[in-house]
Amino acid sequence: MAEPRYALVFSVALALSGLAAAADPAASGGNGEALFAARCGACHFEEGMGSNVLAKRLGPERALLAQRDDLNAEYVRLVVRRGMGMMPFLTRVDVPDAELEAITGWLTRQR
Ligand code: HEC
Numbered sequence: 446m447a448e449p450r451y452a453l454v455f456s457v458a459l460a461l462s463g464l465a466a467a468a469d470p471a472a473s474g475g476n477g478e479a480l481f482a483a484r485c486g487a488c489h490f491e492e493g494m495g496s497n498v499l500a501k502r503l504g505p506e507r508a509l510l511a512q513r514d515d516l517n518a519e520y521v522r523l524v525v526r527r528g529m530g531m532m533p534f535l536t537r538v539d540v541p542d543a544e545l546e547a548i549t550g551w552l553t554r555q556r
Pocket residue numbers: 481484485486487488489494495496498499502503510516520521524525529530531532533535540548
């Protein structure tokens with residue numbers, strides 16, 4: 446009889462540790478570069494639509510987000526969640542908060 450209860454306690458503990466990891470940006474911080482490539486790279490690498498629009502609006506030296514040293518986390522979060530011009534907003538389903546934190550951490554690493 447005791448076995449199913451242990452299994453339940455174990456899976457609850459697992460679920461809680463998963464939540465804690467998701468809420469702790471440091472836990473996923475190492476993935477920022479890879480996550481940026483996966484979620485944003487299609488538009489924000491060289492020749493991407495986002496890079497082209499930014500090159501026109503801000504100049505070629507500020508076209509590539511990955512090379513910028515003037516981005517702050519609050520601004521990146523805002524643009525991602527609300528969208529901007531031709532950039533569609535990305536929901537928590539598209540990019541969960543923990544992933545966005547890792548991405549903003551990486552994009553603002555040079556500040
Ligand atoms: C479908 C293409 C697309 C995707 C995917 C995309 N972006 Fe963008 N992004 C754009 C475009 C286009 C602009 C320029 C908008 C403008 O200037 O009107 C932009 C602008 C931005 C800006 C504003 C930069 C500035 O200096 O004003 C930030 C920050 C940004 N994107 C972050 C991200 C991040 C982070 C991701 C991934 C989570 C992402 N974007 C994914 C297309 C995209």
